[in-house]
Amino acid sequence: MTMQYSSSQSESDVPKPVVPASTYRLQLGPAFPFAAAGAAVPYLASLGVSHLHLSPALEAVPGSAHGYDVTDHTRVRAELGGEEGLRALAAKARAHGLGLVLDIVPNHMAVPDPLRLNRPLWEVLREGPRSPYARWFDVDWEAGDGRLLLPVLGEPPRTDGFRVDAGTELLRYAEGGTEREFPLRAGTAGLPLPELLAAQWYRIACWREARTALNYRRFFTISGLIGVRVEDPGVFSATHTKVLELVRDGVLQGLRVDHVDGLADPEGYLRRLREAVGGDCWVVVEKILARQERLPPGWPVAGTTGYDALHRVDGLFADPAGTAELARAYAGATGLPSWEETAAAAAREVLTGDLAAELALLERLAGPELAPAVRELLIGYPVYRPYPGGAVAEGAAGVSGLDGVRELVLRDPAFGARFAQTSAALRAKSLEDRAFYRWAPLLSATEVGGEPGAPAVSVAEFHAYCAELERDWPATGTVLSTHDTKRSADVRARIATLSQAPGAMAVTGGAGGSGGSGGSGGSGGSGDPQLAWVARQSALGLGDAPDREARLAAALLKAAREAGLRTSWTDPDEEYEAGIADLVPGEAAGLPGHLTEAARANVLGMTLLHLTMPGVPEVYQGSETEYRALVDPDNRRPAAFPRGALAALDAGTAPQGLAAEKLALTAALLRLRRDRPALFTGYTPLTASGPAADHCVAFARSADLVAVATRLSHRLAESGGWNGTTLNLPPGRWRAAHGTPGGGAHEGRVELANLLTDLPATALIRVG
Numbered sequence: 001m002t003m004q005y006s007s008s009q010s011e012s013d014v015p016k017p018v019v020p021a022s023t024y025r026l027q028l029g030p031a032f033p034f035a036a037a038g039a040a041v042p043y044l045a046s047l048g049v050s051h052l053h054l055s056p057a058l059e060a061v062p063g064s065a066h067g068y069d070v071t072d073h074t075r076v077r078a079e080l081g082g083e084e085g086l087r088a089l090a091a092k093a094r095a096h097g098l099g100l101v102l103d104i105v106p107n108h109m110a111v112p113d114p115l116r117l118n119r120p121l122w123e124v125l126r127e128g129p130r131s132p133y134a135r136w137f138d139v140d141w142e143a144g145d146g147r148l149l150l151p152v153l154g155e156p157p158r159t160d161g162f163r164v165d166a167g168t169e170l171l172r173y174a175e176g177g178t179e180r181e182f183p184l185r186a187g188t189a190g191l192p193l194p195e196l197l198a199a200q201w202y203r204i205a206c207w208r209e210a211r212t213a214l215n216y217r218r219f220f221t222i223s224g225l226i227g228v229r230v231e232d233p234g235v236f237s238a239t240h241t242k243v244l245e246l247v248r249d250g251v252l253q254g255l256r257v258d259h260v261d262g263l264a265d266p267e268g269y270l271r272r273l274r275e276a277v278g279g280d281c282w283v284v285v286e287k288i289l290a291r292q293e294r295l296p297p298g299w300p301v302a303g304t305t306g307y308d309a310l311h312r313v314d315g316l317f318a319d320p321a322g323t324a325e326l327a328r329a330y331a332g333a334t335g336l337p338s339w340e341e342t343a344a345a346a347a348r349e350v351l352t353g354d355l356a357a358e359l360a361l362l363e364r365l366a367g368p369e370l371a372p373a374v375r376e377l378l379i380g381y382p383v384y385r386p387y388p389g390g391a392v393a394e395g396a397a398g399v400s401g402l403d404g405v406r407e408l409v410l411r412d413p414a415f416g417a418r419f420a421q422t423s424a425a426l427r428a429k430s431l432e433d434r435a436f437y438r439w440a441p442l443l444s445a446t447e448v449g450g451e452p453g454a455p456a457v458s459v460a461e462f463h464a465y466c467a468e469l470e471r472d473w474p475a476t477g478t479v480l481s482t483h484d485t486k487r488s489a490d491v492r493a494r495i496a497t498l499s500q501a502p503g504a505m506a507v508t509g510g511a512g513g514s515g516g517s518g519g520s521g522g523s524g525g526s527g528d529p530q531l532a533w534v535a536r537q538s539a540l541g542l543g544d545a546p547d548r549e550a551r552l553a554a555a556l557l558k559a560a561r562e563a564g565l566r567t568s569w570t571d572p573d574e575e576y577e578a579g580i581a582d583l584v585p586g587e588a589a590g591l592p593g594h595l596t597e598a599a600r601a602n603v604l605g606m607t608l609l610h611l612t613m614p615g616v617p618e619v620y621q622g623s624e625t626e627y628r629a630l631v632d633p634d635n636r637r638p639a640a641f642p643r644g645a646l647a648a649l650d651a652g653t654a655p656q657g658l659a660a661e662k663l664a665l666t667a668a669l670l671r672l673r674r675d676r677p678a679l680f681t682g683y684t685p686l687t688a689s690g691p692a693a694d695h696c697v698a699f700a701r702s703a704d705l706v707a708v709a710t711r712l713s714h715r716l717a718e719s720g721g722w723n724g725t726t727l728n729l730p731p732g733r734w735r736a737a738h739g740t741p742g743g744g745a746h747e748g749r750v751e752l753a754n755l756l757t758d759l760p761a762t763a764l765i766r767v768g
Contacts, residue, residue: 019282019302019475020254021050021673022611023101023618027483028055028077029065032638034085038092043643045096046650047624048670051254052093053101055483057086058242061112065636066483067103068258069110069225071117073239090251101254101282104243106230106269107262108219111152114181121226124148126183128201136235138217138227138418140361148202151210151223152180162193171196173204208570214357217418219262220425220433221354227421231264236272247277254282256305256477261287261385261424264417267299274300282616284477288427288449290383295473303469303476306618307449310479312465313609314444314492315457316697316711317602322499323442323455329505330441334530339439339453346435347379349564351426358422365415366408373401374419384427385420436486437563440533442499443541444492447485456499459697459711463685466699470614470683478615480606481623483636488620488629490662491541493602497595498537500714504592505536527579528566534559535583538630540591545628552584555630594714600658601713601760607662608761609697611669612707614683624666626659655739661759668738669763672705679705679765688752690725692716696752700730703766705737708752710760722753734764 024044026037037052044052056067059075067077076083090100109118116122120133125148128134129141139148153175163172166189171182188199197204205213210223217227230236246252255277260266266285273283283301289308295301327339336342351359352375359378363371376399386409409416436446445455469476480489487495498504535556542548557580560567567573591599603626611617620627621639629635645663649655655664673680679702686698686706695716698708706729710716726749733745739758745767746755756762 018099018253018280020099020101020616021677022048022616022670023051023053023254023477024049025053025482025618025620026055026639027065027621027636028057028067028080029636029638030063030079031065033079034081034089036638038089040639040641041089041092041096041098043641043646045098047619047646047667048672048674049098049619050674051099051101053254053256053618054103056103056105056258058105061110061117065633068105068108069112070105070108071110071112072119073109074242076242086246087249087251099253100251101256102243102246102252103256103258104240105258106228106236106239107259108225108227111150111224111226113152116181116183122183125150125200125202126185128185135232136228136238138229140215143361143364144203144213144215147200149205149209149213149215150182150202151205151207151214153204153206156206157204159193162197164189164193164196166190171200210357211354212356212360215361217358217421219259220429221350227262229264230269231417233272236269240273240276244276247281252281254284257283257285257301259424260285262421264421266387267296270299270301282475284616288384291451293383296387297472303473303615305482306477306479306615307482308465309469309476309610309613309615310447310485310489311449311451312457312462313480313606313613314447314450314496315455316459316462316609317493317496317499317606318442318445318456319499319712319715320454320456322502323445325502326441326498326505329502330533333533336438336530339435342439343431343435343453344379346438347426347430350430350434351375351378354429355422355426358418358425362415362419362422365412365418366405370401370404370408373399373405377402377405378419378423378426381423381427385424386416387420433562434564437534437559438530438565440530440537442495443487443534443537444495444499447487447492448482459694462697463683463699466613467683467685470681474614474681476615477618478610478613479618479620480610481620481627481629481635482618483620483632485635486631487538487541488623488627488635489606490603490623490626491628491630493606494543494591494595494599494628495537495541496602497591497598497714498540500598500712501592501595504540504595505533528560528576530563530565531556531560531580532583539585542628542630543590549584551630551634553581555634556580556583558631597717598714600661601710603658603662604665604759604761605697605709605711607665608669608707608709608763611666611673612680612701612705612763613699614680614701617673619666619670624670625663665738665759665761665763672737672763672765678702684730686727686729688725688727690723690752692719692722692725692752695722696725696727698727703730703732705766706730706734706764708755708762708764710752710756713760722751722756725752726750727752727755729764730766732766733768735767737763737765 057077057080058070059072059077060067061069061071076086093100112118120136123133124131161173161175165172169184169189171184173180185200188196214223219225263269284303284305285301286305295304362374366374409419432448439446439452445452538552538555560580561569566576625642642663645660649664655661681702684700686700688696695710695712697711700706728749733747735745
C-alpha cells in the first residue's frame with residue numbers, strides 16, 4: 001500500500017499501521033472531548049495499551065452522548081474539538097507510541113432536530129425522489145403514496161400548529177413550546193394550508209405512526225436514525241471521504257464498523273472499504289454471532305469486535321447445574337415460560353408490533369401466497385441475518401411457502417437484502433432489548449451474543465474456540481465490557497457466583513412474590529416477582545458502588561420498560577413505575593460472605609483469560625481496575641482513570657484488594673502484549689489431572705507463556721479444594737508474569753494449590 005500524507009506531515013511522522021497489541025475504548029462526548037482523551041494519553045501509554053479506540057467522532061446531533069447519530073460525514077465533530085482537536089490527539093498519542101482506532105457508522109444517519117443538520121435528508125424532503133440525494137436513503141415512496149413519513153411529533157399534527165414562512169420557503173410547526181422547521185417544495189408556499197401539506201414530499205406525523213406506516217429503512221426500531229445506502233458507490237464515497245482522508249494521513253490506524261448486519265451487502269461494503277483503506281488498516285466489524293455461527297470467511301476484515309469471545313469467557317464461569325436450578329426457581333416464582341418460549345414470543349411481538357411497517361413491506365414484495373411464510377421464517381431464523389451458505393431456520397419447518405421464500409431470498413437481491421436487514425433488526429430488538437429483560441434466572445447470562453437458556457461453556461469448548469480463533473482470526477477483537485453491554489464484566493462476574501450457590505437468591509428481597517405472569521399482589525413494581533429477581537441480582541452485582549440507589553432505580557426502570565410485561569417505553573404505566581424504586585435496597589447490598597471470594601476468582605480469572613487468549617483484547621474505559629456498571633447510560637459515564645493506583649504499583653506497593661489486584665494483572669499483561677508480542681502466538685490447551693481438574697482452565701501461548709485460571713471456585717471450595725490436582729507445565733522453569741518480582745519458580749508437574757496460592761489466576765513466563 002502506498003501511504004499518502006497531508007502537507008503538514010512527513011512520512012517519518014506517521015507510523016505504519018499495525019495490528020494492535022490491545023485497544024482501550026474511550027467514550028467521547030461533550031463531557032469528554034478530544035482534549036480530555038489527550039490528557040489521558042500518558043496514563044494509557046503507561047498502562048500498556050497500544051491503541052486508543054474512539055467512539056464515533058464525525059458530526060452528530062448536538063449534545064449527543066454517543067455519536068452514533070451522525071448528521072454530517074464530511075466533518076469531525078465540533079463539540080469534541082473538531083478536526084484540529086482530533087489531529088492533535090493523534091499527534092500526542094503518536095508521541096507516546098499509541099495509535100488510534102475509530103468507530104464508524106455506515107448504516108444510518110440521524111433524523112435530527114433541526115432537520116437541516118442532515119443536509120442530504122433536508123434536500124430529499126424538499127425535492128423528493130428527483131433529488132440527487134434520494135439515492136442516499138431506502139425510501140419506499142409507493143408505500144407512502146409518494147411521500148416520506150416524518151414521525152417526529154409528540155401528538156397528531158394540529159392545523160393551528162402550522163405556519164408558513166414564504167420568505168424563507170419554510171414550513172414551521174409549533175408543539176410544546178418548540179418550533180420545528182421543514183423545507184417547502186418549490187412553488188408551494190402560496191397554497192392554502194391543506195393543499196400545501198398535501199403537495200410536500202413528506203407527511204408530518206406523530207411518532208406512534210412509525211410502527212405501521214414508516215416507509216424508510218431505519219436502525220432497528222429507532223425512527224430517529226434513517227438507513228443509508230452505502231452499497232451505492234456514490235453514497236459510499238460521499239460518506240467516507242473524511243474517514244479515508246484521516247486513514248491516509250496516518251491519523252487513524254484502524255476502524256471499527258458499527259452494525260455491519262444493517263447493510264444491504266456487508267461483504268461488498270467491506271471489500272470497497274478494504275480497497276479504499278489499503279491492506280495495513282486494522283478493520284473489525286460489530287457482528288453478533290450465535291454460538292455455532294462463524295464469521296463469513298471471505299470478509300476482508302481482522303474479525304469481529306469480540307462479543308463471541310465475551311460469551312465464551314463468561315460461559316466458563318457459569319455452573320450448568322446451578323443455572324438450571326435458578327431457572328426452575330424463577331419459573332416457580334414468576335410463572336413465566338422457558339427461555340425458548342420467551343424468545344419466540346418476543347420475536348413475534350416485535351415483528352408484528354414494533355416492526356410492522358418493515359414486515360408489511362416484505363409481505364407486499366413477496367405476495368399474499370408467501371406472506372405467512374415470510375413472517376414465520378423471520379421469527380424462526382436462528383441467527384441475526386442470513387449469509388450465503390449460512391444457517392437455515394429450522395423453527396419455521398412445516399410452514400407452507402417456506403421453500404418459496406428461501407428461493408426468493410436467493411433469487412431477488414433486493415428482497416434478500418431487505419429480508420436480511422429486517423432479520424438483523426428483529427433479532428436485536430426481540431432478544432437483546434426484550435427477551436433478555438424478561439428472562440432473569442441469571443442476569444450475567446443475558447448479555448449481547450449470549451445464550452441465556454444454556455449459558456455454560458465447558459473447558460473443552462473454550463479451548464476449541466480459542467484454537468479456531470488462533471487459526472482463522474488471530475487479529476480479531478475480544479471484549480468483556482463495552483458501551484453496549486448490559487452489565488460490565490465485573491458486575492456479571494459477581495452475579496455469576498449465584499450459579500454456584502442458587503440458594504443465595506432465596507434470601508430477603510430475592511425470588512419473592514407470588515406466581516402469575518408478571519406477578520401479582522403489592523402495589524406497582526414492588527409487587528412484581530419478575531422485577532424482584534432483576535433487582536436482587538442487579539444489587540448483588542453493583543454492590544456498594546457510588547450512587548448505587550439512583551443507578552439501580554434507573555436500571556430497573558429501563559429493564560421493566562424493555563421487558564414490556566407491565567409497562568413500556570411507548571405506554572408507561574405510571575402507577576406501576578412509581579413502585580419500582582421500592583425494590584432497591586436501602587442499604588448497600590453485598591454478596592453473601594461465602595461468595596465474595598468466588599467473585600474475586602471470577603473477576604481475576606475472566607481478566608486473565610481475556611488478556612491472554614487469541615485475539616486483540618479491548619479494555620473498556622476504567623475497567624482495568626474493578627469496574628461496576630449497569631446498562632447505558634450508566635456504563636457511558638466519563639471514565640475515571642486509576643492513575644495514582646497504577647503509579648503506586650509501579651513504585652513497588654503490593655496490591656491490596658481486588659481493584660489493585662485486577663489493575664496489577666491487567667497492566668502486566670498489557671505491557672507484555674505491547675513489548676513481547678511473540679509471546680501471544682499459538683495456542684495449546686493444558687489439561688489438569690486430579691479430582692478437581694474441571695475447575696482449572698489452562699493453556700500455553702508460544703513456548704514461553706502459560707495462563708492458568710480457577711473456574712467455579714465456590715464449588716471447588718465446597719468439594720474440599722484442589723485436593724492434589726496437578727498441572728503439567730511445558731518444558732522449562734516458569735515464574736509469574738505479575739505480582740512480586742523474583743517470586744518462586746515452577747517446573748514440571750505442579751500442584752495447583754501451590755501454583756494458585758496467592759491469586760486464583762496467574763500468567764507464567766518461561767525464565768529458563
